[in-house]
Amino acid sequence: MTEIIIVLVKIIFAMMWFLVLTLYLTWAERKESAVMQDRVGANRANIMGVRILGLFQPLADAIKMFFKEDFTPPFSKRFLHNLAPFISFFFSLVTVATIPFGDVLRIGGKTIRLQILDLNIAILFVFAMLSLTIYGVVISGWASNSRWTLLGGLRGAAQLISYEVALGLSLIGLVMVFPTLKFSAFVEYQGGLLFGWLPKWGIFLQPLGFLIFFIAAMAESERVPFDLPEGESEIVGFFTEYGGLKWGLYMFTDFMKLLLISCLLTTFFFGGYHLPWLYADGFHFPWGGTWLLPHGIVVLFQVLAFNLKVFFFCWMQILIRWTYPRFRYDQLMDFGWKLLIPLSLFNIIATAVILKILG
Amino acid sequence: MTTKTRIQKEARKENLMINMGPSHPAMHGTIRIMLELDGENVLNSEVEVGYLHRGFEKTCEHKTYFNLLPYTDRLNYVSPLINNCGYVMTMEKMLGIEVPEKAQYIRVIMCELSRIADHLTALAAMTMECGAFTVFLYYIQAREEIWNVIEQTTGARMTTSYIRIGGVRADLHPDFDQQVQKAIMVTRKVLKDVSGLLDKNKIWIDRTRGVAVVPPEMAINYGFTGPCLRASGVKYDVRKAHPYLVYDRLEFEIPLGEKGDNYDRYMVRMKEMEQSLRIVEQAAKKMPKSRSSVSSPEKGIEPVDAIKASRGKREMRKIQLSPNLEGSEKERYPNILSREANAVVPPKEDTYTNIEGLINHFKFFMKGHGIRPPKGEVYFSVEGGSGELGYYIVSDGTDKPYRLHLRAPCFHIVAALEEMIKGHYVADIIPTFGSTNMIGGEMDR
Numbered sequence: 001m002t003e004i005i006i007v008l009v010k011i012i013f014a015m016m017w018f019l020v021l022t023l024y025l026t027w028a029e030r031k032e033s034a035v036m037q038d039r040v041g042a043n044r045a046n047i048m049g050v051r052i053l054g055l056f057q058p059l060a061d062a063i064k065m066f067f068k069e070d071f072t073p074p075f076s077k078r079f080l081h082n083l084a085p086f087i088s089f090f091f092s093l094v095t096v097a098t099i100p101f102g103d104v105l106r107i108g109g110k111t112i113r114l115q116i117l118d119l120n121i122a123i124l125f126v127f128a129m130l131s132l133t134i135y136g137v138v139i140s141g142w143a144s145n146s147r148w149t150l151l152g153g154l155r156g157a158a159q160l161i162s163y164e165v166a167l168g169l170s171l172i173g174l175v176m177v178f179p180t181l182k183f184s185a186f187v188e189y190q191g192g193l194l195f196g197w198l199p200k201w202g203i204f205l206q207p208l209g210f211l212i213f214f215i216a217a218m219a220e221s222e223r224v225p226f227d228l229p230e231g232e233s234e235i236v237g238f239f240t241e242y243g244g245l246k247w248g249l250y251m252f253t254d255f256m257k258l259l260l261i262s263c264l265l266t267t268f269f270f271g272g273y274h275l276p277w278l279y280a281d282g283f284h285f286p287w288g289g290t291w292l293l294p295h296g297i298v299v300l301f302q303v304l305a306f307n308l309k310v311f312f313f314c315w316m317q318i319l320i321r322w323t324y325p326r327f328r329y330d331q332l333m334d335f336g337w338k339l340l341i342p343l344s345l346f347n348i349i350a351t352a353v354i355l356k357i358l359g
Numbered sequence: 360m361t362t363k364t365r366i367q368k369e370a371r372k373e374n375l376m377i378n379m380g381p382s383h384p385a386m387h388g389t390i391r392i393m394l395e396l397d398g399e400n401v402l403n404s405e406v407e408v409g410y411l412h413r414g415f416e417k418t419c420e421h422k423t424y425f426n427l428l429p430y431t432d433r434l435n436y437v438s439p440l441i442n443n444c445g446y447v448m449t450m451e452k453m454l455g456i457e458v459p460e461k462a463q464y465i466r467v468i469m470c471e472l473s474r475i476a477d478h479l480t481a482l483a484a485m486t487m488e489c490g491a492f493t494v495f496l497y498y499i500q501a502r503e504e505i506w507n508v509i510e511q512t513t514g515a516r517m518t519t520s521y522i523r524i525g526g527v528r529a530d531l532h533p534d535f536d537q538q539v540q541k542a543i544m545v546t547r548k549v550l551k552d553v554s555g556l557l558d559k560n561k562i563w564i565d566r567t568r569g570v571a572v573v574p575p576e577m578a579i580n581y582g583f584t585g586p587c588l589r590a591s592g593v594k595y596d597v598r599k600a601h602p603y604l605v606y607d608r609l610e611f612e613i614p615l616g617e618k619g620d621n622y623d624r625y626m627v628r629m630k631e632m633e634q635s636l637r638i639v640e641q642a643a644k645k646m647p648k649s650r651s652s653v654s655s656p657e658k659g660i661e662p663v664d665a666i667k668a669s670r671g672k673r674e675m676r677k678i679q680l681s682p683n684l685e686g687s688e689k690e691r692y693p694n695i696l697s698r699e700a701n702a703v704v705p706p707k708e709d710t711y712t713n714i715e716g717l718i719n720h721f722k723f724f725m726k727g728h729g730i731r732p733p734k735g736e737v738y739f740s741v742e743g744g745s746g747e748l749g750y751y752i753v754s755d756g757t758d759k760p761y762r763l764h765l766r767a768p769c770f771h772i773v774a775a776l777e778e779m780i781k782g783h784y785v786a787d788i789i790p791t792f793g794s795t796n797m798i799g800g801e802m803d804r
Contacts, residue, residue: 033492033493036493037492037493037496037497038496038497038500039496147375147377148377151377151399151785155399224490224492225490225562227490228786231786232384233384233385233487233488233489233490233789234385234488234785234786234788234789235785236383236384322492322493323491323493323556324490324491324560324562325486325489325490325491325494325557325560325562325563325566326489326490326562326566326786327562327565327566328565328566328784328786328787329399329784329786330784331562331565331566
């Protein structure tokens with residue numbers, strides 16, 4: 001019984017964390033882009049005159065979207081049209097189940113892993129779910145029954161499927177180094193040290209794999225410079241015929257993917273919840289010092305470290321999004337197939353050779 | 360029965376026909392491109408213009424020469440001062456009027472600031488549609504500063520009607536120098552920032568290099584002018600080829616492109632803005648000081664009192680003009696307006712206080728009595744934001760033009776759009792269209 005309650009509590013916490021953070025990513029993007037562009041950014045939303053940097057803006061957006069007309073164009077294929085946004089949303093959301101937020105927490109003799117679901121094949125699960133989100137894009141493009149959205153849906157399908165290949169191949173090298181597909185094991189492997197001082201994070205072992213994964217993952221999230229399915233000035237996007245909350249779900253999915261990619265990058269390449277030199281009983285610095293900490297504080301540090309790394313990658317992706325112009329369709333395909341995939345294959349071979357030499 | 364357009368008749372059944380515009384985010388200025396697509400390849404296209412046709416030329420035939428000036432503001436609404444200047448100089452050529460030197464310098468400064476604003480807007484639209492939203496806002500920031508100068512000088516940001524037949528409407532604001540320095544500084548900084556973001560950006564170069572190449576022969580055949588022609592490597596600029604105003608006394612270069620692709624059109628505009636800034640700086644330095652300075656700081660009497668006092672004897676005291684006439688006091692007239700009585704609005708001070716002034720005023724504005732150029736026809740062109748902006752006016756000796764024709768530069772450039780986008784991708788239409796700098800008000804007239 002307590003097991004079930006613990007799992008339920010974990011699900012609620014993880015969902016809340018994921019959704020609230022996604023909601024506030026919209027605020028972060030507005031503010032960060034505003035800072036980059038010498039603007040003030042959204043700051044008018046208020047409750048009884050209290051503004052606090054426009055932090056209520058996401059709430060105002062949500063309320064607005066809830067109360068807009070739920071419009072389905074008469075020429076669309078009604079059932080599919082309504083279904084599509086939920087497909088994208090759902091499959092992006094379930095992936096959060098596999099993310100490890102921290103190591104184990106011990107309360108009253110119980111050991112709680114700070115992760116909803118520690119799957120043996122977590123990588124495959126995440127990729128499968130990410131692939132399924134494509135259906136939301138393709139179906140919306142098709143069901144809207146408009147030529148522009150069809151172009152958007154096709155672009156989306158081609159782009160996501162192409163980059164899925166590079167995304168998968170870039171991780172093979174990592175799987176060879178850390179022989180597991182389990183996220184918790186990934187993070188545990190990264191807890192060690194290289195040369196006695198450098199944390200054994202994925203980025204130091206697989207720098208090329210990290211770059212390829214980062215770029216391919218950004219392409220998966222469909223944001224500038226990879227926002228071809230949307231392409232607001234060219235084809236206006238696969239969700240042109242959506243309005244209100246259903247459009248909101250697409251936008252929300254966008255930000256969820258951004259957050260998800262940050263989580264994955266952190267887990268694979270930045271040591272997950274590990275802080276350098278922080279062990280279960282406290283800090284052990286390579287230059288000899290130690291700073292012992294109680295268990296609760298260590299867990300808190302781990303969760304904070306994980307969050308900070310995620311925020312860093314979110315910040316990074318927003319920065320890139322507001323700096324570059326958009327790719328063109330054929331250039332995007334060239335980039336994916338002719339550069340990223342050969343590079344990731346090279347990465348696999350190089351990793352194999354080095355592993356063989358090192359024994 | 361609906362008539363089929365050319366492309367509808369010619370298109371093959373298996374290809375996708377799609378309508379880009381007239382209501383499409385990238386087709387600003389309202390234009391329609393019908394596309395025949397194979398996947399995302401543009402096989403054929405048909406460009407349809409005229410969605411913003413307002414009958415400018417016909418309207419002008421029913422307006423007096425003085426009254427039609429505000430209509431020219433609405434042509435290229437990003438650089439209205441150049442439109443004013445083109446019309447006004449055509450009229451001056453027809454009337455044979457000499458313009459005071461200071462007015463000529465003011466005109467040059469205003470035209471060059473407008474040209475910068477025009478280029479900034481064109482590139483802002485072009486880059487934003489390629490996804491570089493930050494660059495767009497940087498450009499707009501610079502344009503804002505330039506429009507502040509224009510607002511301070513002319514009293515309006517867009518519909519200026521500032522440059523008048525015989526000179527300019529009002530003298531410069533006392534703080535003009537400071538404001539223009541600030542605008543130049545901000546624009547330089549923005550140009551530097553944008554160059555850093557785009558000039559060597561791989562994505563941007565890939566998007567624009569080799570796209571929509573216009574060889575020099577094609578450019579000349581279509582009648583390209585302005586930055587689009589110079590991007591193809593043809594050295595033609597009205598300011599150098601047929602110098603007007605005081606351009607022959609100022610130093611500037613004509614930047615040229617090599618290939619005539621979108622990147623060159625972007626680059627030529629970027630370099631041209633730098634040259635325009637140079638011209639503004641030089642002109643502001645060389646501009647002659649006002650010959651008779653407006654010295655008396657004390658306020659004059661109100662016009663109503665002046666009219667009352669002038670009954671019986673001529674009023675000699677200074678008159679307080681309404682604030683919206685600031686800068687066009689009588690003592691400033693020799694600096695900014697020609698002495699030609701038939702072409703220039705008489706000073707308000709005279710109108711208010713003496714009978715000859717009042718008669719002059721009425722004679723100027725009365726139907727059939729205003730500016731009446733001799734019979735004949737005249738063509739004059741200036742270098743507009745996107746090319747040679749020409750006015751052709753036929754006069755039959757009355758106070759209204761018999762015929763007025765505008766040579767809009769972007770009309771000729773958009774004519775080549777079909778050929779330019781053929782064989783490229785849908786995504787290439789947007790920067791190509793952006794680089795032509797089509798302005799609906801000017802093209803559709």
